[in-house]
Amino acid sequence: MVKQNHFLKYPRVVLKLSGESLTSINSNSNIDSKSLLFLSKEIKKIIDLNVELAIVIGAGNLFRGNKLQNCGMNRVVADHIGMLSTVINGLALNNFISQMNIKTVLMSSIPLNGICEIYDWNKAIKLLSQKTVVIFSAGIGNPFFTTDSAACLRAIEIQADIVLKGTNVDGVYTCDPKKNVNAILYSRLTYKKVLEKELKVMDLSAFALARDYKLPIRVFNINKLNALFRIIKGINEGTLIN
Ligand code: UDP
Numbered sequence: 110m111v112k113q114n115h116f117l118k119y120p121r122v123v124l125k126l127s128g129e130s131l132t133s134i135n136s137n138s139n140i141d142s143k144s145l146l147f148l149s150k151e152i153k154k155i156i157d158l159n160v161e162l163a164i165v166i167g168a169g170n171l172f173r174g175n176k177l178q179n180c181g182m183n184r185v186v187a188d189h190i191g192m193l194s195t196v197i198n199g200l201a202l203n204n205f206i207s208q209m210n211i212k213t214v215l216m217s218s219i220p221l222n223g224i225c226e227i228y229d230w231n232k233a234i235k236l237l238s239q240k241t242v243v244i245f246s247a248g249i250g251n252p253f254f255t256t257d258s259a260a261c262l263r264a265i266e267i268q269a270d271i272v273l274k275g276t277n278v279d280g281v282y283t284c285d286p287k288k289n290v291n292a293i294l295y296s297r298l299t300y301k302k303v304l305e306k307e308l309k310v311m312d313l314s315a316f317a318l319a320r321d322y323k324l325p326i327r328v329f330n331i332n333k334l335n336a337l338f339r340i341i342k343g344i345n346e347g348t349l350i351n
Pocket of ligand 1: 126127128129166167168169170172173174175187188189190191192195247248249250251252253254255256257258259
């Protein structure tokens with residue numbers, strides 16, 4: 110298919126996908142092929158708009174360091190398991206996206222010779238400019254961080270225009286929409302307001318990084334058909350924080 114050359118509001122984006130986006134409520138599997146196919150199709154739609162896309166993948170569907178720690182494991186070891194789990198998700202996502210005839214490269218912050226490439230910001234930028242999707246796994250490569258921090262850090266390094274944080278709800282609300290039916294969705298927020306109101310956007314170290322480097326964040330519902338496409342087309346979707 111011939112790529113369309115539209116004017117893009119965000120020519121280079123980092124999409125943060127939680128590990129949970131790879132699962133589905135109707136499946137017993139931690140990595141569900143239906144979810145992977147859905148995500149790959151959503152990604153294909155924006156690749157056809159000629160956007161430069163980097164993805165940071167989490168691992169909440171497999172292992173999170175804090176949960177393993179609560180079971181008695183040393184936190185550093187627990188976080189190593191968490192980071193390696195993001196590589197497992199990255200392998201699955203990379204494989205499904207490449208089946209859409211999209212060029213993809215999986216990078217890991219932890220060297221895993223023969224499995225994927227080691228993170229290299231310069232190479233990542235070159236690949237992105239050649240319209241290759243780059244998937245960043247293993248977080249920032251250090252324990253005591255999350256993949257939200259990796260998303261913001263990598264976005265700043267590769268000079269992305271925005272971090273798109275895909276979640277299971279439509280954006281940032283006044284309170285938890287799953288617990289309170291009167292919760293109101295914000296369409297726009299400032300970094301200051303998020304901190305003042307203690308709204309849950311991402312963990313504090315990731316959020317502070319975005320604020321300090323004036324990196325916009327858009328929180329949106331990744332399960333909503335065409336939501337990603339609409340964002341890239343400049344249509345209001347979810348909550349913009351800048
Ligand atoms: N992790 C880490 N350092 C990083 C990123 C992630 O140690 O830079 C570990 C941490 O244990 C975390 C797990 O990997 O709980 C999975 O990442 P995250 O919780 O961010 O996944 P998500 O919630 O996005 O699915």
